[in-house]
Amino acid sequence: MLRGLAIRRLHGSTIARSDKVNYSKTLQLPKTAFGPKIPQGDARSQLIDTTSSDIYQWQWQARASVPQFTLHDGPPYANGDLHMGHALNKILKDIINRWELLYSGKRINYRPGWDCHGLPIEMKALERHIAAKQDPKTLTACEIRSTCRALASEMIDKQRTQFKEFAIMADFSQPYITMTHDYEISQLKVFRKLMENGLLTRQLKPVWWGCETTTALAEAELEYNEKHKSTAIFVKFPMVSSELTTKLQSQVPQISSIKLLIWTSTPWTIPANQGICINRNFDYGLVRNKATGEHLVVATELAESVAKLHDDYEVVDGVTITGEELLGQKYVHPASQTTQEFPVIHGDHVSAAAGSGLVHTAPAHGGEDYLIGKNHGFLIASSVNGEGRYIKDNIPKGYHGLADAKVTAGATIANVINLMTENDMIYHVNKKFIHSYPYDWRSKTPVIQRATPQWFVNVERIKQVASKALDDVEFVPQSGKNRLSSFVQNRNEWCISRQRTWGVPLPIVYNKHTDEPVESLAVVDHIIAKIDEFGTDEWFTEEDDISRWLPEGVNGADYVKGKDTMDVWFDSGTSWTTLLSSPVEAGFSNDEPLADIYLEGSDQHRGWFQSSLLNKIVSSGVGGDNFKPVAPFAKIITHGFTLDKSGQKMSKSKGNVISPAHAMAGGGKPFLPALGTDGLRLWVASSSYTSDVAVSPEVLSRVFETVKKLRVTFKFLLGNLYQFKQPVDYENLAPLDKYVLSKLATLQQRAITNFEDHGYQKIINDLNTNMNTELSALYFDISKDCLYTDAADSSRRRAIQTVIAEVAKVYLSILAPIQPILVQEVWHEYRQLFNIDEPTPFHKPWSYYQVPQQFHNPEVETEFAEIWALRDQVYRQMEQLRNDGGFKNKLELKLHLKSDSPVIAKHQQWLDDYFLVSEVEVNTPPESEVLSSSDVVDIVRSPHAKCPRCWKFIAPEPETLCQKCDAVVNS
Secondary structure, eight states, rough: OOEEEEEOOOOOOOOBBBOOOOOGGOOOOOOOOOSSSSOOOHHHHHHHHHHHHHHHHHHHHTTTSEEEEEEEEEOOSSSSSHHHOHHHHHHHHHHHHHHIIIIIOEEOOOOOBOOSSHHHHOOOOHHHHHHTTOOOOOHHHHHHHHHHHHHHHHHHHHHHHHHTOOOOOOOOOOOOETTTTHHHHHHHHHHHHHHHOOOEEEEEEEEEEETTEEEEEEEGEEEEEEEEEEEEEEEEEOOOHHHHHHHHHSSSSSEEEEEEEEEESSSGGGGGGOOOEEEETTTEEEETTTTTTTEEEEEEGGHHHHHHOTEEEEEEEEEEEHHHHHHHHHEEOOOOOOOOOEEEOOOOTTTTTSSOOEEEEOOOGGHHHHHHHHHOOOOOOSSOOOTTTBBGGOOOOOOOOOOOOBBTTTHHHHHHHHHHHTTTOOEEEEEEEEEEEEEETOOOOEEEEEEEEEEEEOOTTHHHHHHHHGGGOEEEEEEEHHHHHHHHTOOOOOOOOESSSSSOOOOOOEETTTOOOOOOHHHHHHHHHHHHHHOOOTSSOSSSSOOGGSSSSSEEEEEOOOOOOOOOOHHHTTTGGOOOOOOGGGGGGGSSSSSSEEEEGGGTTTTTHHHHHHHHHHHOOSSSSSSOOSSSSSEEEEEEOOOOSSOOOGGGGTTTOHHHHHHHHTTTTTOOOOOOOHHHHHHHHHHOOEEEEEEEEHHHHHHHHHHHHHHHHHHHHHHTTTTTOOOGGGGGSSSHHHHHHHHHHHHHHHHHHHTTOOHHHHHHHHHHIIIIIIIIIIIHHHHHHHHHHHTTTOOHHHHHHHHHHHHHHHHHHTTTTTTTHHHHHHHHHHHHTOOOOSSSGGGSSSHHHHGGGGGHHHHHHHHHHHHHHHHHHHHHHHHHHHHTTTTOGGGGEEEEEEEOOHHHHHTGGGGGHHHHHHHHESSOOOOEEEEOOSSEEEEEEESSSTTTTTTSSSSSSTTTTHHHHHHHEEE
């Protein structure tokens, strides 16, 4: 047993009585200009400039000769105010850039971008003209484009100002903008590469079409409504008499008629019917009307489900019609009021999963229908115009009464069904068929398929090569690779032409007499050169003779300029050309990715990531012995969407919108704490961003508490460093100091790993744990007595200052990429304390922040794990005693620990500090009344008086200084 190991601080008789003297002026209380409040106004603006544009300009000039790190900015659309998704995106990028600057010492190449073309801006521009009482139909294309350009420029300026509020380290004065002349010319040259590589064709075929926006849509521009409600119908088409019908009439008694039964969820396409597909490998049977003798041909597997739809119908037993027998049969369309006969043909897409096993075929209004119709020589002519209205000349006579009716309107669908009902064609109607259906992502309305002449990129030829390029790309999260690869693999073509005014024109002219495009590379090169000379707006001027756009010798009066513009995904998908070090004319081939990172929302797997990959691959040339497919990015990072606390999308109608401006300023409805820029950035870093991210008053309030805690922590660190002059060598530090430094070393090492892995939430969690557990609850509390009451230059106080100086330095290194404004505030005072010349933390090399290897001390961490476990036991006993009224302040107490542990013996002289009491003895019997006893400790009241300066109960008499305080005061 360890006996008699007691702390002896009370000896000597020279200690003077205090006579209630105020000793506050003798204490080393914290002194700092660093305040608890987030800076506002001009001070905040100055900090943003210092930490953002100033740092970017400095590093771009000072680090011209060092390796470069490129994070390529996916261009936000220049429309409207910024939302929390913008903040999440831009701040994540900035954290990455700042880390690479600080840790790797690289030169950061980050150029903000804006996507400017497309329908939303065009629609807003038209609204401006309407507000000015101008009829959009009277406007020229150039007038519309001029308004669009002005509107986009206004939105860029507005968003630029808002982005700067996020403290983004960038030069916002030199962004790339997709409507600038140089960008558009580069894009046209990518288009030219597609043509050169034989990957571009013009075809008349069905494409997804937005009736509200009157333009073709790519797959990436569709949003699927999983709860779309359609009217689904079974339709009867009478068969034309044939050997098969005669055979069936001989086999089955009382057949009055034989009809083919199809099922469709797009009744509006029935007027465009040109054939019925069956599967030659299926067996078919009959369902009959028991009263009338009408017999319907359906797939055998579906006969029972079809018959159950009507009480008057039943399955005919014993009749089998092979698919081969049905092929070549003919039928008529009664409602069409024509005598035309239509064929029954085979289709691989016909299944027996649902419906009737027979599929209505309208070649102008479906992808599979088109391919089958093309093989059988069907006429490919859309029955509807660009606004989604029936074209009288393209629908049968019986439907002429529906001319100009909107095909997606409920009334139109009802009228189509009524016409068929009048002609005994309807078997069953389901007005509440719920299924997944594509919507126009801009107008949020259902789309249709409509055959129009469009320009397509042949993705089928390049998708294997594009997928191979992804093998060399790193994905965060890893699941992103399969997602992007599947989008590429499931795509055979890309429709890149749009029927809108505001966009980059396709540099194509057409023969006036044949409507055939001129696909000569020489002509396209000449047109691009002229667009380079005149600008894209000039292309849209009305001209009878376009000779100025064509090579010499070509009669411009025989040709017209195309009016199509490019898909906006083609626009942004060529943004990698802004990263080329040599002019675009030099070619696009390269052996390494142009960008280290692309970072966007998860929806960009089918959008910008895919369009960038495809454009880069097709522009580099496909095939050849030395061809190596290289994606434009080395790494793709994706984040989720920002949602409210219930997981709902934010919308003004729901009243659940929280904007970045609201979050930073605070107040309002819902009431929010004022996070400031760093608080907003902390919300981003604290989030599990690879999934959807919650935004709510509760979430932001928790972030605000962390912001306050960080400021309080730095205030403590700075306040206790003001007299620090001479650090203490590591070997002369106390065990507790070494413990804190070991935890600090682990914190920094884990932060490095997590920064490299983009695990920012883990960094904040680790920082919070260290700040709240190791520092606030332990080291700071334990050290305050020494910091405040020891002599300013005492070795123990300097040892603690040595530690907190290291804490401050490491915290600066971890928080600099995340909280640049807070860190710059701290740095302003920190650099004065330590005579540092560098104006920001980013000017210092990482070696300055790197903790020495000797700080890693597993042995001391093991020792303190035992000490803190014992302290927890003692504290539980003390808490019960406090609750019973045994004491008010722990300093009133003396502990008699019962322990044979060599660790406790080793730390004997510091135990009173660890336990925050006045005295601790080990294995000595209590000399006074025991207030609380257990197998671990006997707790007694200290037999000594309270020191009026340090407040410990270690003074020999009341109002008398303890030995230490007496020495400090009287030295």
